Structure formats: structure tokens, C-alpha cells
Amino acid sequence: MILQVTPSPSTALPARSLTGAADYCAYPVASMESEDLHLPDQLPPGVIL
Amino acid sequence: MKARRQLLIDGHWQEGSGEHFAKHDPVSDERLWQGGAASEGQVEAAVAAARRAFPAWARTPFAERQALVERFREVLESHREDLATAIAHETGKPLWEARTEVGAMIGKVAISIRAYQERTGERRRDLGDATAVLRHRPHGVMAVFGPYNFPGHLPNGHIVPALLAGNSVVFKPSEQTPLTADLTLQCWQEAGLPDGVINLVQGAATTGQALSAHPGIDGLLFTGSARVGGILHRQLAGQFDKILALEMGGNNPLVVKDVPDQDAAVLTILQSAFLSGGQRCTCARRLIVPEGQVGDHLLDALSDAILRLRVAGQFAEPAPFYGGLVSARAADGLLKAQDDLEALGGVVLSRMERLEAGTSLLRPALIDVTGLPVPDEEHFGPLLKVSRYQSWDEAIALANDTRYGLSAGLIGGERADWDDFLLRIRAGINNWNRQTTGASGDAPFGGVGESGNHRPSAFYAADYCAYPVASMESEDLHLPDQLPPGVIL
Numbered sequence: 001m002i003l004q005v006t007p008s009p010s011t012a013l014p015a016r017s018l019t020g021a022a023d024y025c026a027y028p029v030a031s032m033e034s035e036d037l038h039l040p041d042q043l044p045p046g047v048i049l
Numbered sequence: 050m051k052a053r054r055q056l057l058i059d060g061h062w063q064e065g066s067g068e069h070f071a072k073h074d075p076v077s078d079e080r081l082w083q084g085g086a087a088s089e090g091q092v093e094a095a096v097a098a099a100r101r102a103f104p105a106w107a108r109t110p111f112a113e114r115q116a117l118v119e120r121f122r123e124v125l126e127s128h129r130e131d132l133a134t135a136i137a138h139e140t141g142k143p144l145w146e147a148r149t150e151v152g153a154m155i156g157k158v159a160i161s162i163r164a165y166q167e168r169t170g171e172r173r174r175d176l177g178d179a180t181a182v183l184r185h186r187p188h189g190v191m192a193v194f195g196p197y198n199f200p201g202h203l204p205n206g207h208i209v210p211a212l213l214a215g216n217s218v219v220f221k222p223s224e225q226t227p228l229t230a231d232l233t234l235q236c237w238q239e240a241g242l243p244d245g246v247i248n249l250v251q252g253a254a255t256t257g258q259a260l261s262a263h264p265g266i267d268g269l270l271f272t273g274s275a276r277v278g279g280i281l282h283r284q285l286a287g288q289f290d291k292i293l294a295l296e297m298g299g300n301n302p303l304v305v306k307d308v309p310d311q312d313a314a315v316l317t318i319l320q321s322a323f324l325s326g327g328q329r330c331t332c333a334r335r336l337i338v339p340e341g342q343v344g345d346h347l348l349d350a351l352s353d354a355i356l357r358l359r360v361a362g363q364f365a366e367p368a369p370f371y372g373g374l375v376s377a378r379a380a381d382g383l384l385k386a387q388d389d390l391e392a393l394g395g396v397v398l399s400r401m402e403r404l405e406a407g408t409s410l411l412r413p414a415l416i417d418v419t420g421l422p423v424p425d426e427e428h429f430g431p432l433l434k435v436s437r438y439q440s441w442d443e444a445i446a447l448a449n450d451t452r453y454g455l456s457a458g459l460i461g462g463e464r465a466d467w468d469d470f471l472l473r474i475r476a477g478i479n480n481w482n483r484q485t486t487g488a489s490g491d492a493p494f495g496g497v498g499e500s501g502n503h504r505p506s507a508f509y510a511a512d513y514c515a516y517p518v519a520s521m522e523s524e525d526l527h528l529p530d531q532l533p534p535g536v537i538l
Binding site for chain 2: 023024027028029030031032033034035036037038039040043044045046047048049
């Protein structure tokens with residue numbers, strides 16, 4: 001899951017409009033998140049667990 | 050493809066007349082590139098060429114600029130293996146990873162086109178008897194400073210959006226990766242980019258200083274260290290007319306809340322801390338682990354996995370997890386950092402060692418620095434510091450105890466823990482149960498603190514490549530039904 005959230009009262013990413021002050025009142029936070037921690041089907045090259 | 054070993058100014062390849070320098074493969078020591086750096090006069094000529102090319106390029110309809118950038122993508126496709134091989138040689142990263150970097154360069158084109166349209170582009174709406182229109186215009190001549198760890202992908206992440214927006218570019222790659230830049234510029238030429246729209250100046254600090262100090266640039270897009278980024282920030286202070294975008298490093302925390310699956314946790318840590326030999330700005334530098342048996346077992350398992358981790362040359366078979374650092378000198382710096390942390394009282398759980406004399410191949414370090422006053426530095430290599438904690442609040446405080454704020458990660462925990470982590474952690478990239486080095490290209494990329502200057506890149510690069518122009522417009526000039534108070538015509 002990929003989320004883009006802003007730490008502001010509204011978590012909706014506003015579409016660009018004719019006003020842009022919202023841009024400098026919050027910073028973007030991008031996340032890759034999963035409730036589960038699990039091994040992938042295939043390990044990356046060079047990793048032996 | 051064959052390296053030109055020259056500069057590209059106004060569509061013409063020419064010898065650099067500055068100091069000669071060379072780049073060697075950091076593992077095999079093969080000489081990859083040698084040539085002259087751009088002198089101050091050649092930097093001047095490159096900026097002048099970009100200035101001359103700018104008006105026509107900016108007036109070129111967006112559809113044509115897009116078509117040209119898409120041709121560049123096709124050229125990249127046709128030279129995939131040449132580029133990947135060059136990147137692997139120059140950076141020390143394994144060939145499999147260098148191939149993913151070229152894939153990211155190719156993927157950047159479609160993402161940047163979508164970002165241009167969504168983030169900038171044009172909007173209009175009726176407002177009474179006029180139309181309110183928002184357009185975006187290019188700044189002019191953009192200086193792009195590239196880093197060595199992703200010599201293709203990261204400059205490309207500035208250059209493609211800059212060109213799509215209608216800017217012209219003067220590109221100064223890292224002096225540690227001149228070959229990848231040389232080949233990439235040949236791809237732009239093969240795609241048919243008009244002369245002067247992109248220019249290449251090779252060289253180190255002297256060339257960079259000539260470019261960043263040049264009054265003819267309208268913006269500077271930089272990816273690199275916080276030290277150099279800070280110098281540029283101070284240098285451009287007070288120059289309101291120039292846009293400055295800084296993408297810098299981090300002393301990134303990875304917090305372990307609990308360990309629902311030990312092997313998966315170990316893999317996430319390996320991929321967070323040691324992918325690309327730790328030469329990613331999002332790499333975890335600090336592992337924050339609970340006191341007690343669960344944490345002890347995790348660190349034991351991690352130390353074992355580090356011993357089994359395959360580190361070898363870029364083209365070795367079977368493929369390594371990571372290869373060399375960018376230079377033997379960089380490896381020396383990491384070994385010294387380990388010595389310094391040990392001298393401060395750090396306990397080495399896994400010792401960093403040079404695997405072959407004269408190379409930059411290093412086995413990773415895992416060093417427990419709990420309670421020690423270690424400097425808040427980004428060690429740009431396979432060195433992971435461990436801090437143990439007793440309470441969740443202490444874990445969060447440790448994670449935030451940095452002047453940087455690029456990436457952060459959480460392993461384990463419940464949804465409520467993650468929500469709390471998100472609200473309290475200061476970083477622009479926060480991942481849960483995923484490696485800190487994972488970032489989506491269609492999201493913004495950037496951090497807070499000394500990780501940047503609030504100009505996030507990737508999907509938001511479009512924002513700093515153009516400025517907005519707001520208009521109220523009407524094709525007709527006519528009197529309103531009612532005159533303003535006090536006006537008699």
C-alpha cells in the first residue's frame with residue numbers, strides 16, 4: 001500500500017487549485033506500509049537466512 | 050556505447066580544459082573514464098548556451114517536449130545494458146541492481162509527464178464574465194548537480210521534469226561518476242534534443258563552484274550531502290530570483306516494536322541498512338531495539354545473517370547482495386568511522402572488514418552504541434548503529450534525536466502503534482514493516498530538518514521546475530453594467 005498523507009487536520013491530498021497556501025503549511029509524508037511482516041517468496045540475491 | 054570523455058556544450062563535444070581527472074572501478078581498479086574538467090570559461094559557455102536555447106525550448110508546445118522526452122526513453126531502452134554496466138562499474142553496485150536503476154530512469158518519463166499535468170499544467174474556470182486561468186512557466190536555466198550513488202536515476206529525476214517544464218539544463222555530475230553522465234547525455238543527443246537545451250560540465254568542486262556561483266542560472270537542483278547542500282544554501286541566500294532544491298541525507302532510524310517473524314525482521318533490517326552497501330540516502334543508520342530477550346535474539350540472528358551475507362564484485366556469480374562502495378577511499382572512511390565509534394565505547398557486534406585488499410568491498414558493521422554520545426552523522430556505507438530502549442516513548446525520542454529527517458521505519462506493532470509513530474516521527478518517508486529504502490516513484494521524496502529545504506522531489510519535482518502564473522482574462526473589453534462608486538464616464 002502506498003499512501004501520501006500530510007500531517008494536517010485534513011488527510012486528503014488537495015487537488016491543485018487557484019490557491020496554494022496549503023502547500024507551505026504542511027509537508028508530505030510518503031509511506032509504504034503493511035500490517036504484516038513476512039518473508040517474500042524469493043529472497044534478494046546474496047541473502048541467506 | 051563508447052564514452053566521449055568530453056564536455057557537451059551547445060550540442061558540441063569538446064575537451065575539458067580544466068584539471069584532468071580519472072575514474073576507476075572501485076573493485077577491479079580498471080580505468081573507466083579520464084578527461085579534463087570544465088574550466089570556469091567552459092562553465093560560462095555552457096550557461097550561455099543554455100540561456101540561448103531556453104526561449105525556443107520554452108515556447109515549444111508541451112506535446113513536442115513530451116514526444117522528445119519519450120524518444121529519450123526509447124533510446125534508454127535500446128542502451129539498457131550499456132548503461133547498467135557503466136553504472137555497476139562506476140558505483141560498485143551489483144549488475145542486477147544497476148539494471149533496476151536503468152529501469153527507474155525509463156519509468157521516470159511516464160511519472161514525470163503525469164506529475165507535470167497533475168502538479169502544474171493548466172487549470173481554468175469561469176469567474177463572472179472572465180476566466181481565471183492558472184498556468185505554469187519554466188524558470189530558465191537550471192543547474193543540476195548529481196550524486197554518485199544513483200548517477201543515472203537521481204539526476205534524471207531532476208532533468209526530465211525540468212525539460213518537460215521547458216527549462217534548459219546545465220548538468221554537473223559527481224566527479225565519481227563521469228561515465229554514466231557521458232553516456233546519458235549521448236542518449237539525449239540521440240533522442241534529438243536541440244543543441245544547448247542540455248549541457249554537460251564534468252568536474253569536481255571547482256567546476257561545481259563556478260556553476261553554482263554563476264549569475265546566469267535561474268535554479269539549482271542538488272542531490273548530495275548535507276555538507277555541500279549547506280554550502281549551496283548559504284551561497285544562494287538572498288538570491289530570491291533563484292530556486293534551490295536540496296535533496297540531502299539522513300541519520301535514519303529503524304524502530305523495532307516487536308518481532309512477529311524473526312527472519313522477516315532480519316531481512317527488513319538487511320534491506321534497510323545494507324542495500325547498495327548502505328549507499329542510499331534512505332538507508333537505516335540507527336536500529337532501535339527493545340531491551341530484553343526478544344531484542345537479544347533478533348540481534349543474534351542479524352549478526353548471523355550478516356556473516357552469511359554475500360558481498361562481492363559487481364559482476365560476480367552468484368550475484369552478491371551488494372558490491373563495492375564507490376571508492377576505496379570511501380571504504381577507508383567507513384572503517385575509520387567504525388574505529389571512532391569503538392573508541393567512544395561502542396560494542397562491535399559484527400565487525401566491518403575489507404574483504405579484498407585494494408578494493409572497496411566491505412563486510413557490514415553492527416555496533417551497539419546504547420547510551421553513548423555518538424555524533425549525529427550520516428555514515429554513507431554498511432554501518433548500522435544499535436540503540437536499546439526500555440519504553441516506547443524512549444524509542445520515539447531516540448528515533449527523533451537527529452538533525453535530519455529523511456526516512457524512518459517501524460517493524461512490528463499494531464495499527465495503533467503505527468498511527469502513533471506516524472504522528473510523532475519527523476521524517477518525509479515513513480515505512481511500516483517495509484524496508485526504509487523502499488520509496489514509490491509516484492510519491493513525493495524528501496525530508497525535513499537537514500535532509501532538505503522543503504522542496505520534495507520525485508513526483509513533486511514538477512513543483513520546483515516551474516512557477517505559477519495566475520490570470521484573469523477575457524477576450525472582450527467592455528463596460529460593466531454598473532460603474533464603481535465615484536466614477537463618471
